[in-house]
Amino acid sequence: MTTLKTLAAVLAIAAAPIAFAAGAMDGMDMKAPASSSKASHPVPAEIRKIDAQAGKVTLKHGPIENLGMPAMTMAFPVKDRASLSRFKEGDAVLVTFGKIGGSPTVLEMQRK
Numbered sequence: 001m002t003t004l005k006t007l008a009a010v011l012a013i014a015a016a017p018i019a020f021a022a023g024a025m026d027g028m029d030m031k032a033p034a035s036s037s038k039a040s041h042p043v044p045a046e047i048r049k050i051d052a053q054a055g056k057v058t059l060k061h062g063p064i065e066n067l068g069m070p071a072m073t074m075a076f077p078v079k080d081r082a083s084l085s086r087f088k089e090g091d092a093v094l095v096t097f098g099k100i101g102g103s104p105t106v107l108e109m110q111r112k
């Protein structure tokens with residue numbers, strides 16, 4: 001049972017980028033809700049540093065399509081800074097990025 005649940009979770013995560021790509025080809029503007037037109041599917045990243053005080057996380061991230069950013073290591077503000085307590089340096093994560101006040105921001109982060 002545990003194995004099946006894990007498999008289902010892995011499949012759900014793996015299917016998300018495919019669903020996004022299909023949606024993009026169908027016409028992203030028509031389907032995207034107005035409030036999250038800049039949201040993307042999760043990007044793989046590794047946590048290099050956490051600054052809970054400042055609400056920032058330094059990530060070695062893959063290409064972020066919706067921000068037009070190539071892979072690099074940089075610090076981001078985190079929308080839900082309390083969520084940083086669930087993570088530690090070295091964690092492999094999947095991150096949803098967006099812009100808040102014009103700045104690239106971590107909207108959501110989960111452990112891989």
Ligand SMILES: [Cu+2]
Nearest residue numbers: 069072073074
């Ligand atoms: Cu970057």
